[in-house]
Amino acid sequence: AQKITQTQPGMFVQEKEAVTLDxxxxxxxxxxxxxxxxxxxxxxxxFLIYQGSYDEQNATEGxxxxxxxxxxxxxxxxxxxxxxxxxxxxxxxMREVKYNFNKFYFGSGTKLNVKP
Amino acid sequence: DxxxxxxxxxxxxxxxxxxxxxxxxxxxxxxxxxYRQDPGLGLRLIYYSFDVKDINKGEISDGYSVSRQAxxxxxxxxxxxxxNQTALYFCATSARSGTTYNEQFFGPGTxxxxx
Numbered sequence: 001a002q003k004i005t006q007t008q009p010g011m012f013v014q015e016k017e018a019v020t021l022d023x024x025x026x027x028x029x030x031x032x033x034x035x036x037x038x039x040x041x042x043x044x045x046x047f048l049i050y051q052g053s054y055d056e057q058n059a060t061e062g063x064x065x066x067x068x069x070x071x072x073x074x075x076x077x078x079x080x081x082x083x084x085x086x087x088x089x090x091x092x093x094m095r096e097v098k099y100n101f102n103k104f105y106f107g108s109g110t111k112l113n114v115k116p
Numbered sequence: 117d118x119x120x121x122x123x124x125x126x127x128x129x130x131x132x133x134x135x136x137x138x139x140x141x142x143x144x145x146x147x148x149x150x151y152r153q154d155p156g157l158g159l160r161l162i163y164y165s166f167d168v169k170d171i172n173k174g175e176i177s178d179g180y181s182v183s184r185q186a187x188x189x190x191x192x193x194x195x196x197x198x199x200n201q202t203a204l205y206f207c208a209t210s211a212r213s214g215t216t217y218n219e220q221f222f223g224p225g226t227x228x229x230x231x
Contacts, residue, residue: 004158007155028204033218033219035219035220037222043204043223043225043227044222044224045206045208045222045223047219047220047221050219091158091159093220095218095219101164101166102145102210102219102220103161104145104149104161104208104210104220105158106151106158106159107158108156108157108158108208109156111156111198
């Protein structure tokens, strides 16, 4: 089974509007971490936001927030007030700890295009 | 200066050639990883390493080998490159503990084309 599922291969959003990128995950662990990374066309991977499985509040970092619904195993990224520079690929990832080792799983990504 | 560096950044080679991609880090992390990225498939783990003495296969290790020469260096080799190894390759590091989120830190990527 897929550990991380991103069902939106591509999305468009109008500049200044909010957008939600979907992510569902699959784990039987109690302790895990969820991440979102941004990959602009230049190729580098930029860490955006983190949510721990025991965190009761949704994580926020500036215009990014993570809508964490543990029972549904979803960790959607919300970008408020989209900017042209937000156009990029976005990857959801999960960290599990196996034998004292952090193992990471990545989704297939969502390509976001912000329209002026 | 970048904390995780990869060389080369771009490489074009021919089928059957041996290729080595190198990764160096100044973050002091003991965990290092090699991923490949293909369009529509996200990142897939090739190899990962606990520390210098511990190397493990990831989900797609066939056709690849690695060497952890030092804590800061982790090299990926393609012994006999084939065209379906054309991809973007990322090296990443993470700490055992002590960072805020134990997130992975990525190098800039190496774009490899096998003709």
